[in-house]
Amino acid sequence: MSIEVSTPPRADGASAPAGVRHRPRRVVARAGLLGEMFREAADGLRRNGLMTAAAISTIVVALAVAGGGLLASANLMHLAAILEGQVEIVAILRDGLSAAEQERVATAVRRLSSVRGATVVSKSAALHRLQRSFGTPSSIGDLLSNNPLPDSVEVRVVDARQIRVVAGMVGRVSGVEEVVFGTPVVDRLVALTRAVRSAGAVLAALLGLASLLIIVNTIRLAVAARRQEIEIMALVGATPAFIRGPFMLEGALQGALAAALTTILLVGGYMALAAGLSASLPFLPLLAPAAILPVAVAIVWMLGTAVGIGGSVVGLRRYLRV
Amino acid sequence: MIQFDDVRMRYSTGVAALQDVTLRIESGEFVFLVGPTGSGKSTFLKLIQRIERPSSGRVIVDGVDVGALPAEEVPSLRRRLGVVFQEFKLLPDRSVADNVAFALRVTGTDPVEFAPRVHWALEVVGLAGRAAELPARLSGGEQQRVGVARAIINRPSLLLADEPTGNLDPEAAWEIMHLLSAVNLRGTTVVVTTHNPTLVDILRRRVVALHEGRVVRDEHRGLYTAAR
Numbered sequence: 001m002s003i004e005v006s007t008p009p010r011a012d013g014a015s016a017p018a019g020v021r022h023r024p025r026r027v028v029a030r031a032g033l034l035g036e037m038f039r040e041a042a043d044g045l046r047r048n049g050l051m052t053a054a055a056i057s058t059i060v061v062a063l064a065v066a067g068g069g070l071l072a073s074a075n076l077m078h079l080a081a082i083l084e085g086q087v088e089i090v091a092i093l094r095d096g097l098s099a100a101e102q103e104r105v106a107t108a109v110r111r112l113s114s115v116r117g118a119t120v121v122s123k124s125a126a127l128h129r130l131q132r133s134f135g136t137p138s139s140i141g142d143l144l145s146n147n148p149l150p151d152s153v154e155v156r157v158v159d160a161r162q163i164r165v166v167a168g169m170v171g172r173v174s175g176v177e178e179v180v181f182g183t184p185v186v187d188r189l190v191a192l193t194r195a196v197r198s199a200g201a202v203l204a205a206l207l208g209l210a211s212l213l214i215i216v217n218t219i220r221l222a223v224a225a226r227r228q229e230i231e232i233m234a235l236v237g238a239t240p241a242f243i244r245g246p247f248m249l250e251g252a253l254q255g256a257l258a259a260a261l262t263t264i265l266l267v268g269g270y271m272a273l274a275a276g277l278s279a280s281l282p283f284l285p286l287l288a289p290a291a292i293l294p295v296a297v298a299i300v301w302m303l304g305t306a307v308g309i310g311g312s313v314v315g316l317r318r319y320l321r322v
Numbered sequence: 323m324i325q326f327d328d329v330r331m332r333y334s335t336g337v338a339a340l341q342d343v344t345l346r347i348e349s350g351e352f353v354f355l356v357g358p359t360g361s362g363k364s365t366f367l368k369l370i371q372r373i374e375r376p377s378s379g380r381v382i383v384d385g386v387d388v389g390a391l392p393a394e395e396v397p398s399l400r401r402r403l404g405v406v407f408q409e410f411k412l413l414p415d416r417s418v419a420d421n422v423a424f425a426l427r428v429t430g431t432d433p434v435e436f437a438p439r440v441h442w443a444l445e446v447v448g449l450a451g452r453a454a455e456l457p458a459r460l461s462g463g464e465q466q467r468v469g470v471a472r473a474i475i476n477r478p479s480l481l482l483a484d485e486p487t488g489n490l491d492p493e494a495a496w497e498i499m500h501l502l503s504a505v506n507l508r509g510t511t512v513v514v515t516t517h518n519p520t521l522v523d524i525l526r527r528r529v530v531a532l533h534e535g536r537v538v539r540d541e542h543r544g545l546y547t548a549a550r
Contacts (some may be wrong), residue, residue, distance in 0.1 A: 036427065232411055235371065236476070237401035238428035239394075264337050 037242065041249035042125040044226070050207055051222050052254060058218045059258035059304060060265070067266045067300045069207030071292060073200035080193035080200075084160040085116075087186050091153040092178040106153045112173075114166045116156045123149045140290035150177075161191050219251050219311030223319070229321040240320050247312040255308025259301040266300065267293055284310045290294045323349040323511050329379035331365050331535070332402040339365035339537040341426045343379070347513065349479070352506040353524075354522050355515040356546055357532035363515040367482045371403060372396050384479065392424065401429050404473030404510075406502075408485035418444065419453040422471045429476065439449075443471035447501060452490070463494025470501050474510070481505055483514045487521065495521060514548060519546035 045052045091109065093102055102120045107117040122127075126149040153176070157166050163186050171179040177184070233243045270293060274286045324347040331340040340362045347353055362526045368374040369381045375389045382388070388399060399445060422440045427433075443490050444450040447467035449460075457465050466486060473481055483502060487495035499514075499521045506512040516522060522529060522545065529544025539548055 034428070036433075040427070228411060229413055232413070232424065233428045235373075235400060236403055236425040236428060236472070237397040237399075237403075239397045242428060242430065 002011060003251050034117075034245075037245035037249060040246035041253065044246055044250050045253060048222065048226065051225055055218045055222045056254055056258045056261070057254060059215050059308070060261045062218075063216040063258055063262040063300050063304055064265050066208050066211035066303060067262055067296050068269075069204050070272055070296050070299060071266070071287075073185045074292050074296075075287055076196045076200035076203075078285070080196045082285060083189055084158070084193050087157060087160040087163060087189065088181065089155040089157065089163065089167050089170055090180045091118075091155060091173070092180065093151040093153065094175055094177045095150065096239045097175055098152060101175060102151055102153070105173060108173045108175075109155055109170055110154055112166065112169050114162045115170075116158045118153050118155045121152050121154055122252035123147050126150075126152065160186060160193070163190075208303070211303065215255070215304070215307040216311040216314055218255065219308060220315035222250075222254075223247060223312060223315030227319050230316065234320065244313065244316055247316055248309045251308035251310075251312035252305045253308075255304035255306070256301070259304030259309075262300050262304070263297050266296060270296075323347050323351070323384065323393060324513070325380075325382040326366075326369075326508040327380040327382070329369065329376045330370060331362070331374060331383060332377045339535050340369075340376075340532075343363070343532075343535070345530065345535055345537060345540070347511065349511055350509055352503065352512045352527045353514070353547075354525075354527055354529045354544070355532065356517070356522060356529055357538075359411070359517075360534075362393070362535040363532055364484055365535075367405075367513065367515065370480075371405065372399060397429070401476055402478055404476065404478035404481040404482065406466070406469050406473045406483035406486045408461075408488040409470045410483070410489075412465055412468055414457055417454050417456060418449060418468050421457065421468055422475055423481060425475050427473050439475055440471075443475040444468075446474065446504075447471045461494065461496055462490050463495075466490060466494070466498050467501065470498065470505070472536050474505055478510060480511045480513070482520040483512070485515055485517065487516060487518055492520070499525065 085129045091104060091105070099104070099120075099122070102122070106118045106120045109115060124147060127147050130149070153170075154168055155166070157163055163181055164183075167181055170176060230243055230247075234240075267289075271289050274289055277284055277286055326343045326345040326346075329340055329343045330338070332338045333488050343362075343366070355366060357363055365374060369376055370383055370388065372388045372391060379393055380387050380389060383399065384402065386399065391399060391404070413424065422443050423436045426436055426439060440453070441450060444453055447463060447470050449471065452460065452464070457468065458538065460468065464546050466489075469486070473483075481502070486498050486502070490498065495518060502514060503525065526543045526545075528537065529541050529546070531539035531544075
């Protein structure tokens, strides 16, 4: 075999004279280098199509779990807030107060801290409510010659856990004869809502953490599958930034694609669930899709892209030590 | 070109890979590094590329103390070197031309220069007609020629080849060695580690023999084993 090593050509196609060292390589401008990184990233995704598809599917599952966990957690907390919002103190008023005096008591109660609202319920209104709850509007009125129910003020509190303190303050308001609230029921309710809140937070945190680990690991595996490419890059003189760039872009693109698919799943699933529940179980109020979905989708996108990039950086660290 | 001053290299595992190595390789030389497995040949090449740093002593390449080189300047050192690997290290999903262009692409070379330079490098190794093929369609010898094309495309002043013929049949091994000699004739310094006595004995170039991390022989026109 006859081998002759000629002088490398110049870019304009003309041969450099023999023995003359080639002029220094022109280094492309930063914009060109960025373009090359984008090209490498797109190429990387295309060349490793199967691995990319596997990674994106895994990330979709992880993000859907995290997003679903977030939605479940937010709804549990919403439910706890609704239950607590229904806790009430009933301040029974002294007999014989005029309507104006009753309203004055209600105003005084409203001024107390930790009180969300107070409404006067006159004895006639209370009877009317009682009649309605028995179903036949005239039955009780027919049985009783006069109305035995007292005038009262119904007090809603800001925080159910403060109910004892608020009840004490309401009891000291002039015109209030007695304060009634279902102590054991409220205690149990507060314990329940506290547990629901904690469970919701733990659920969201655990699922978020699990998703984070799954995504980081998925991207790490995708990077590991290309360690030879990375090693060659480093050995021929690619800078760590140039090596990292395309992989970080790929991680971000994979995360973003997965986030887009997850968005479709989450939005579609939640809307369907909300519609289904409002028809079949109207007493179980879900958070309105418009209230919670933008937050959930934003978190899914942030988790997808940020962890996609982070996973690439973590995955590359080992191979960049060459 | 290359100077090792009292270089010791001990890995974190405790293995002493090189001990008290002092050696000078002039620009334009062709040097065979020989010695049994574990004698320190690969470590010698790794120190030149700054894949490893010496535990003590200095490794000077082109006037630069590579052990003391800041990390951000390592890529620029490596761009001046060409490296040929025993296991070729070609990317299986890229064409021959893309594999050769890889060394240009990842070092920020103007894309206008890709085509003519890749063509030139493939002409040098005799594979211009196979540019579009995938490495798997080439023989072992041809794959290693692609490896050589990739190593010379940045016009290095120094070419390092770590057992470049280790995976090749004798004929292919001879072709690669012939190619490296041709590259050397153009003025590129070439350092080759090998276990192939025939090639060393026929070419009669400078031979540096290592044993247990020490230089035990350095002959100008040497043989694989010491002449008796």
